[in-house]
Amino acid sequence: MSEVTKPGGMRAIARDAVRARISEVAVDLFDEQGFDNVTVEQIAAAVGVSPRSVHRYFPAKEDTVIGDPAGWGEHVRDQLASRPSEEPIWDALLASYEALLLSPSRNEAQGRKAMRVLGSTPALRARNLEKHLLWARLLTPIVAERLEGNYRELRAEAIVQASLACFDIALTAWAEADAVESSVELLRRSFGALQPTA
Amino acid sequence: MSEVTKPGGMRAIARDAVRARISEVAVDLFDEQGFDNVTVEQIAAAVGVSPRSVHRYFPAKEDTVIGDPAGWGEHVRDQLASRPSEEPIWDALLASYEALLLSPSRNEAQGRKAMRVLGSTPALRARNLEKHLLWARLLTPIVAERLEGNYRELRAEAIVQASLACFDIALTAWAEADAVESSVELLRRSFGALQPTA
DNA sequence: CCTGATCTGTCTGTCTCTGACACTTGTGGC
DNA sequence: GCCACAAGTGTCAGAGACAGACAGATCAGG
CATH class of the missing domain: 1.10.10.60 (Homeodomain-like)
Structure with a gap:
């Protein structure tokens, strides 16, 4: 960099x-x-x-409002790639997103305002999700590598997109005015929603 | 109707x-x-x-290309609402999407072509995701009702969005030229990817 | 100080989308 | 069958997002 x-x-x-x-x-x-x-x-x-x-x-x-999607996406990809391959895939994804949220170059107040604006208009929401698709293309190959069995590609896509949805939901909730929890905490909760057994 | x-x-x-x-x-x-x-x-x-x-x-x-999002979204919502409340939430969601795929008014060839076009352009993908957001707003309240414990709203959103991602992935895979499986089969597989225990 | 690359403003044009208005064509009441 | 009314359509005019072309400004490095 x-x-x-x-x-x-x-x-x-x-x-x-x-x-x-x-x-x-x-x-x-x-x-x-x-x-x-x-x-x-x-x-x-x-x-x-x-x-x-x-x-x-x-x-x-x-x-x-969206900023540069590719840069942050590569950041997450690198984080994920550096995780030990024995680690459960959901844990690895969670850790990668957390690393992004804890990244120092993110301004708290500005980020929150951008998120709020982002949620206020359909066109922006859609563009933001498009960013997630870009991320998904970066992350899916790595996840697919760590899966076993049939339909690895399809399953990897499902896992990656589901995790991105959790990421988005956590950030959206975090941007709300009455949210007192940290973004990392919200991220963990939304991840937890998909794993009732864990 | x-x-x-x-x-x-x-x-x-x-x-x-x-x-x-x-x-x-x-x-x-x-x-x-x-x-x-x-x-x-x-x-x-x-x-x-x-x-x-x-x-x-x-x-x-x-x-x-997208068509009328609201109409089909309400269809899925009604399907979900009519499901027995004891049914596991993922089963109920899966059944609701299946009902949509099996809906008679869907033309096979035309649908596939539309799906292919839809995946070819960022602007269209974005609009399609916007449709999913609309659906999510319809489905989340119903899912939230059937959950217990804390953070019902947040967890319901995560579940709904993850399921929509599965839905989208299945349809995208189905539109591919070399896909031989039925859309319902692909839907089940992508759902399965999020529930290794089931 | 000069040269070339980079950045900027201006002009021009295309395309999407919307509002206003007039015209035509079905629909339903008599 | 006739007529008033609603609904659909075409034409015109305009705002706004974006891209290409070109000339002038600016600044690094010799």
Whole structure:
């Protein structure tokens, strides 16, 4: 990830900063006025750039809230791959998601607000689930490797998608105003719902 | 559902027929040329109506493939509600989805083609997941009623979403060209993946 | 200071989707 | 059979998201 600032890395830093700024402003506006009632033009004006530039940073308006799906997905994949192969698959998945939630670069307040906005609009909910499909493609091969018996692929997909659903539910519940539990605790509870025997 | 053709029902019949026709033509075009390479104008021309009318029947282009989510969702909900309350929740959910798959009004070939198109484009996958969210809102209260203990709501959501993931995985696998199993069989297998003990 | 890569703004265009209005066509009452 | 009314449709106009093209600005490295 961080390689002592690659040559010419100054521009990359600036780019990331602008990107983050646009995302922040956009989420704030969505939170105040609703996703559909805010145009890209308004976001651009609030940030101080042209609408065209906003689209250069984010191919779709929804992406200003979702962020970069691939990066975090690979993070989870790497976590899962580094788990011992004897570990029960559900435990390994749970641990991988937990590692993501405990990742330091996540801002608490901003994350919660983004989650709240995310749950407020069908279009955003859908995009978010699309992100999960991307993650699923990364995780399924690893899970399939650790299964035995027939229909490994199909079963692996079911397990991965179910776990992602738990992940999403936990984060959604966490974003609610009255949630006092930590996100990790909620994650464990939702995982537990699928394993009455454990 | 069918009430011997309500007074003024002739128009409703015509409406449904046009609706089905647009959907059929659209799916065919998408299958041939790709979802993004077909404009609403082309679909309208192929059917013989104005583009405005296509949007009157389907609020979004994606809906020509997805169909009417609410209708089928209510179908599943009613099935689930009519299940005996002692039945294990996973069995009840499985039976409800099976009833939907065995519903007579589903055309085999057309359904498979729609499923294939559906998996080919991010925008369509997203809409499909949105449909699942709608279903989840219908099913979760019923499931929550049948649970005991704490965190009923959270656990019900996890169970419902996981089961929907299984449903989706089964249908996706079924749409694959080399799938020989019936959709019901695939559904049972994906359900089984989450219950190693059963 | 110069050169080339990168970023940005502006212009232009396409496509989806919506509202408003007028026109046509069935439906049901008389 | 005729007529008023509702429903469906086409045409027009417009907002908004996004992409391509191009010119100018900016900044790294020689």
